[in-house]
Amino acid sequence: MKDFKKSTVYQIYPKSFYDTNGDGIGDLNGVIEKLDYLKTLGIDYIWLTPFYPSPQVDNGYDIADYYNIDSSFGTLEDFERLVQEAKKREIYIMLDMVLNHTSTEHNWFKRALGGEKKYKDFYIFKESADHEPPTNWQSKFGGNAWEYVEKFDEYYLHLFDRTQADLNWDNKEVRNEIYGIVNYWLEKGVKGLRFDVINLISKPEKFENDSEGDGRRFYTDGPKIHKYLRELNENTYGNYDDIITVGEMSSTSLENCIRYSNPEEKELSMVFNFHHLKVDYYNGDKWTIMDFDFKQLKGLFRIWQEDIQEGDGWNALFWCNHDQPRIVSRFGNDKEYLNESAKMLATTIHMMRGTPYIYQGEEFGMTNPYFDSIDKYRDVESINYYNILKEQGKAEEEILEILREKSRDNSRTPLQWNSEENAGFTKGTPWIPICDKYKEINSKDALENKDSIFYHYQELIQLRKDYDVISNGRIKFILEENDKVLSYVRTLSDKTLIVINNFFSKETMIELPDEYLSSNLNSRILISNYKDSSTLNKRLALRAYESIVYYIEG
Ligand code: GLC
Ligand code: CA
Numbered sequence: 001m002k003d004f005k006k007s008t009v010y011q012i013y014p015k016s017f018y019d020t021n022g023d024g025i026g027d028l029n030g031v032i033e034k035l036d037y038l039k040t041l042g043i044d045y046i047w048l049t050p051f052y053p054s055p056q057v058d059n060g061y062d063i064a065d066y067y068n069i070d071s072s073f074g075t076l077e078d079f080e081r082l083v084q085e086a087k088k089r090e091i092y093i094m095l096d097m098v099l100n101h102t103s104t105e106h107n108w109f110k111r112a113l114g115g116e117k118k119y120k121d122f123y124i125f126k127e128s129a130d131h132e133p134p135t136n137w138q139s140k141f142g143g144n145a146w147e148y149v150e151k152f153d154e155y156y157l158h159l160f161d162r163t164q165a166d167l168n169w170d171n172k173e174v175r176n177e178i179y180g181i182v183n184y185w186l187e188k189g190v191k192g193l194r195f196d197v198i199n200l201i202s203k204p205e206k207f208e209n210d211s212e213g214d215g216r217r218f219y220t221d222g223p224k225i226h227k228y229l230r231e232l233n234e235n236t237y238g239n240y241d242d243i244i245t246v247g248e249m250s251s252t253s254l255e256n257c258i259r260y261s262n263p264e265e266k267e268l269s270m271v272f273n274f275h276h277l278k279v280d281y282y283n284g285d286k287w288t289i290m291d292f293d294f295k296q297l298k299g300l301f302r303i304w305q306e307d308i309q310e311g312d313g314w315n316a317l318f319w320c321n322h323d324q325p326r327i328v329s330r331f332g333n334d335k336e337y338l339n340e341s342a343k344m345l346a347t348t349i350h351m352m353r354g355t356p357y358i359y360q361g362e363e364f365g366m367t368n369p370y371f372d373s374i375d376k377y378r379d380v381e382s383i384n385y386y387n388i389l390k391e392q393g394k395a396e397e398e399i400l401e402i403l404r405e406k407s408r409d410n411s412r413t414p415l416q417w418n419s420e421e422n423a424g425f426t427k428g429t430p431w432i433p434i435c436d437k438y439k440e441i442n443s444k445d446a447l448e449n450k451d452s453i454f455y456h457y458q459e460l461i462q463l464r465k466d467y468d469v470i471s472n473g474r475i476k477f478i479l480e481e482n483d484k485v486l487s488y489v490r491t492l493s494d495k496t497l498i499v500i501n502n503f504f505s506k507e508t509m510i511e512l513p514d515e516y517l518s519s520n521l522n523s524r525i526l527i528s529n530y531k532d533s534s535t536l537n538k539r540l541a542l543r544a545y546e547s548i549v550y551y552i553e554g
Contacts, residue, residue: 002092002191004244004269004355005314005471007044008461009094009192011359013322014051014073015059016414019426026414026425028074032085037443039089041363041454042461045192045244046086047094049322051079055105057163058380059322059412061196062103066181083189094192094244095185099178100201101164109165113149122174123165124157125149126207135207137215142384145215159200159219161380169201169228182236191243195268198247199225199256221249221256229260229267244269244355246316254303258311270314270355276300277324280405287385289405292331294503298486302477305353305488309475315354319345320362325410329368337505337545338365338441343456343529344501344547348486350460351499351549353475361415363457364446368410369435374400378432382407418444459527467526467551469495478516484508485542489516496552497526502542510540516552526551 018030028051038046050060051073060070069076083093102109111119126134126146133146134155139162146155147162157166167174182193202222210218229247237243245268247260257271279296282288308315319327328334332341342365350356371377374386382403389399404410409432416438417424423438435441446454464470473490484504490497498516502508523536528548534540536550 001242002044002244003471006465007244007355008042008350008464009045009047009246009316009355009357010038010041010043010363011047011049011321011357013049013360013412015049015431016412016425017360018415018417019428019430022426022428023072024426024428024431025072027072028069028078028082032078032082035085035089035091038091040447040458041358042458043091043358045092045094047192047194047357048096050096050098055103055163057103058161059378061098062101062105062161062164063098064103064105065107067184080188087189092191093189094194094246095190096194096196097182097185098196099167099181100197101158101160101166104163104165113151115151118173121171122168122177124168124203125152125154126157127154135215136209137218141381142388157203159197166203167201168203170203170224175228175231179232179235182232186237186240186243193237193243193245195245195247197250198229199249199252199260201225202228216251220251221253225256226259226265226267230265233266233268238266246270246272246355248272250274254307254311257304258308258313261308261313261315262311264312270316272316272318272321272357273304275304277319280330286406287389287402289402294486295483297331298477298480301352301486302480302488305475306477309353315352316357317349317352317354318357318359319349320359320411321357322359322411323408324359325405325407326366326368327362328365329410330405331503333505333545334365334367338367339451339453340529340543340545340547342453344503344545346453346457346460347499347527347529347547347549348501350457350464351470351490351497352488353473353490356460356464358457359411361411361443363454364416364443365441365453366413366416367435367437367441368404369413369433369437370404371407371409371433372400374403376433377403377407377409379408379412382409416442418442456527456529463526467495467497468492469497469551473497478513479510482510485510494554498536498550498552499547500540500542500549501547502545505544507544508542510542512536512538512540514538522554523550523552525549 014026017026019026020029052063053065053068053070054060054062108119108122128134133144137145139145199221202224204218247268249271259265260267260271280290280292282290328342413435414425414430419439423434446452469490469492473492477488479487487500526549533548
C-alpha cells in the first residue's frame with residue numbers, strides 16, 4: 001500500500017498525451033505505451049482527466065455516460081489493461097469524478113427534458129417571472145448561469161457551460177446514483193479519485209440574487225457540503241483502506257479546507273486550492289495581464305502551509321494542470337532561464353508539506369505555445385471570453401495577448417515527445433496545434449541529458465520517499481520580508497531542511513536566521529539547480545533562479 005505523504009501524482013490529459021491510431025487524439029493505449037517513461041520518472045499515481053463518453057464541449061468534463069469510455073479514447077478493455085499494466089509497475093490510477101454536473105446529453109437530462117418528474121428532480125429547474133433568469137449568478141465560463149427551457153417555462157442551473165447542467169445533490173436518489181458510479185470504478189481497481197469542483201455541489205435552500213458578486217458565495221463550500229462528502233466517503237471509498245482522494249476546491253476557505261482533509265472528519269485525503277494561482281489576476285479578474293505579485297504568493301503559501309498544518313489538514317501541491325497556463329512561462333522565465341527557473345519552481349513545491357502533482361510535460365519544461373490567432377484555440381472558456389472581451393470593445397491583438405497568458409489551452413497542447421514531426425505525438429493531424437518549441441523542448445532530449453529538468457523532478461520524487469523530514473516534517477516559513485526569495489524550513493526530530501528559492505533573474509543576497517546555523521558542520525546540499533551552489537552559510541549570494549535545499553542532521 002502506498003503512503004500518500006510519500007507519493008507523487010502525475011496528471012495525464014489523455015487527449016494530448018500520446019496518439020496510437022493516428023486520429024490526432026491521444027488515447028488510453030497511448031498511456032499504456034508510455035508507462036515505462038512514467039516509471040522512470042518515479043511517480044506513484046496517474047490522474048487521468050475524464051475519458052467517459054461525452055460530446056466534448058468541455059473536453060470531457062461534460063459527461064454523457066459515467067460507466068463507459070469515449071470511443072475516441074478506447075474501450076473498457078483498454079482501461080482494464082491500463083490498470084493492470086500500471087500496477088505491474090507499482091503505479092495506480094486516479095480517476096476524475098465530475099459529479100457536480102452532467103452533460104445535457106446524459107440520459108438523465110434527456111429524460112428530464114422529456115418531462116419525467118423523477119429526472120427533472122435530478123437537476124435544478126426553477127420558475128421565474130418576466131422572462132428573467134431566477135438569479136443573477138454568472139456561469140464560470142461567462143454569461144448568466146441559468147438556461148431557459150421554453151417547454152416548461154423554467155430555467156435550469158449550469159455553473160459552467162449551458163451543456164453542463166448542475167445535479168441536485170439534495171435529492172437522495174442522485175446521491176445514490178453517484179455512489180453507484182464511484183463504486184463501479186473502485187471495483188475496477190482504481191486507487192485514487194479526484195473530485196471535480198466538488199465544493200460547489202451543495203446549493204443553498206433559497207436561490208437569491210447576489211448583490212455583491214457572481215453568486216459563488218451562496219454555493220461555494222455550501223450548506224451541506226461536509227455532510228455530503230462524509231456520506232460519499234461512507235458509501236464508497238471509505239470501505240477500502242487504500243484509496244486516496246483529492247477534492248478540487250475552487251475559492252474555498254482555509255477553515256473548510258481543514259475540515260475536508262483532516263483525517264478525523266472522514267471526508268477526503270487532500271485538497272487543491274487555487275489561491276496561489278490568482279496572484280496574476282488584476283483586481284481578481286483572470287482576463288487581464290499582470291506580473292505575478294510575489295509577496296502575495298509568498299504570503300498565501302505561508303498561510304496555506306502553516307495553517308493547514310495547524311489544523312492537521314493536507315494539501316495537494318501543484319503549479320500546473322489542464323486549466324492553468326504553464327508555470328515556467330508564468331512565474332518562471334521560459335527564455336534565458338528555462339532550466340534554472342523550471343527546477344526552482346519544482347523544488348519550491350516538492351519540498352513543501354503535502355502531496356505533489358506534476359502535470360504532463362511539466363517534468364521537462366513545456367511552455368505556453370503563444371498562439372497567434374483565435375483559430376488555434378479549442379477551449380470553450382477561451383472562446384467565450386474572446387467574444388466577451390470583443391464585446392467589451394477590446395482590440396483583437398490585446399485579446400490575443402491576454403489569451404496567450406491566460407487561456408486553458410496553454411497547457412493542453414500535445415505532449416512534446418521528440419523533435420520529429422508533430423513532436424512525435426501523432427502520425428495524423430493533432431486536434432490542437434503543437435507548441436512550436438518542440439525541437440528544443442521535448443522528452444527525448446530531456447532523457448538524454450543528465451542535467452535536464454526531467455532528472456531534477458526524478459530526484460525530487462525520490463527524495464520525498466527517502467527523507468521523512470520531507471513527507472512528515474513540520475514547516476515554517478522564514479525570510480518573510482524578503483521580496484525576491486521564498487524560503488522555508490522543515491523539521492522532524494533532529495533533522496532540518498532549509499529550502500531557499502530565488503524567484504527572479506537578478507542576483508540577490510540573503511542572511512539566514514542564526515538558529516539554523518549552529519550545527520552547520522553536519523549540513524549538506526540535498527538538491528540544487530546549479531552545480532556549484534554554496535555550502536550553508538549565514539550569508540548567501542543567490543544567482544538567477546537559484547534554488548538550494550540544505551539538509552542538516554543533529
Ligand atoms: C474543473 C475542471 C475544468 C472543468 C470544470 C467544469 O474546474 O478542472 O477543466 O472545465 O471543472 O467541470
Ligand atoms: Ca487516438
